[in-house]
Amino acid sequence: MTARTAALAIAMAAALATVAGCGRKAPLDTPYQAAVDARKEAERNKEPLPPEPEKPVADKRFILDGLID
Template sequence: MKAQATLTLLVLGLAVGLSACGRKGPLDTPYEAAVEARREAERNNQPVPPEPQKPVEDRPFILDRLL
């Protein structure tokens, strides 16, 4: 009984601790991150990374509606 209560508290503590991880707001795509890194390098007079390529248009998949 005591082991079960300890395990429950441990799982609850992990869930609460991990739920606060991350950044609030929308996620950045790799393209957006590369563009932002390029802008920041220009602002700071650092070597500029190569120009990122635009991503290919996303094609819908039949299971997308389920998500």
């Protein structure tokens, strides 16, 4: 491995580590919650309101849900 290849590998690793660190560190928003937040934001900014979101139907439990809980 030449010095140029090593430097390129180190630069790529640094770039990947930088990109991997980007993002939001919070739980994911459900589509319903995102729609509610968008509506509140539109009200605050005096913009046309998006349609009122419908409340989601409660999920039924599935036999394999215990694996991911």
